[in-house]
Amino acid sequence: MRKKVYLMILIALIFIVILPFFPLVISSVSMEWRWPQIVPENFSLRAWRYIFLEDKRTVEAVWNSILISFTLLVLNTIIALPAANAIGRREFRGKTVIEGLLFAPIIIPPFISVMGIHFNFIKFGLTESLLGVILAHMIPTLPYMIRALIISFKTLNCDLENAAETLGANSFEKYYYVIFPHIFPALIAGGSLTILISFSQYVSTLIIGGGEVLTLTMLIFPFISGGDMVIGSAYVVLFVLLNIAALLFMEFMLKKFYSSTIKINM
Secondary structure, three states, rough: HHHHHHHHHHHHHHHHHHHHHHHHHHHHHHOOOOOOOOOOOEOOOHHHEEEEEEEEHHHHHHHHHHHHHHHHHHHHHHHHHHHHHHHHHOOOOOHHHHHHHHHHHHOHHHHHHHHHHHHHHHHHHHOOOOHHHHHHHHHHHHHHHHHHHHHHHHHHOOOHHHHHHHHOOOOOHHHHHHHHHHHHHHHHHHHHHHHHHHHHOHHHHHHHOOOOOOOOOHHHHHHHHOHHHHHHHHHHHHHHHHHHHHHHHHHHHHHHHHHHHHHHHH
16 A cells, blocks of 8 residues: 555656656757647757857856855855854844844845845945855855754754763864764755755846856746747756756765765774
8 A cells, every 4th residue: 555655656746847847858859849739840959059059158157057056055054054053052032033034035025135135235346246146146045054954953962962072072073973964964955955046046146147147047038038948948958957966966975975974883
């Protein structure tokens, strides 16, 4: 009975997640696909030739998207670790208010917050710059990293740290051998969300970047909002593949970490 339930869930996931991806792939290798055609009349690789050979902006957009997302991963980790440690393991006055402020970017509509950020970034000369876009992407991504780490820190048993101190571990050794292995899955979860959300940011990149900072979403939008849908489909397929590659990389890091941990313990 349990196997049948798992099979039904798997089939449902295939229909919900994977199946809608196939029309994009078919559209990206067609000459044109219009309603009411069930399948395109002619197939061609013109869209892929365009994005890789004719449009020189593709490489720049891919590079900027990767650079922004992984820079955010580092910055969010540096900021989120002490913040999550304090919120997750300590009680202090105003804690609820601070948590509300940290998670406000998730609740407030993105356009409103981006306009406020843009107004202030103009004063500091951060508009139309890569640094400005990175800082703007931090607003919607940092709360997810902090939230994931808070949950992990809350479940950390203080007795393990006390035992490590009793055995003579210094602060660095205690953090590396006790705390870090416990919070590493949360880092991977928060990092995955950071990368995915950063990749999909369009409004903040457009307004803060001012058209000077090119990412994949900046290339995709004109084609899917009234341009060439075939080329737009190819860009979307590329976008999805990059996101899948990023998630596989994070999963690889997680497996590598646990495999090395098991070897050390043995």
